[in-house]
Amino acid sequence: MREYFNKATQLYLEGKYEEAIKYWEKVLEIDPDHELSEQKIEKAEKMLEKQREGR
Incomplete structure (x- = not known):
């Protein structure tokens, strides 16, 4: 579980x-x-939304 969390954080x-x-x-x-x-x-969902809006 920790590996998944750390990988997610790195990707973020x-x-x-x-x-x-x-x-x-x-x-x-x-x-x-x-x-x-x-x-x-x-x-991350908020950041993804901003990214899609071009901010």
Whole structure:
């Protein structure tokens, strides 16, 4: 689980938000109560939206 979380974080920092979300979702499959992953997904979704808007 930690590997998925760390990979997601790395992808997020590289601006690869969609890929990062997929890895955080894998964390949630293992531990549905992992709040930090839920928070990170929300943040990544916002960044992805901004990216799509061209900001």
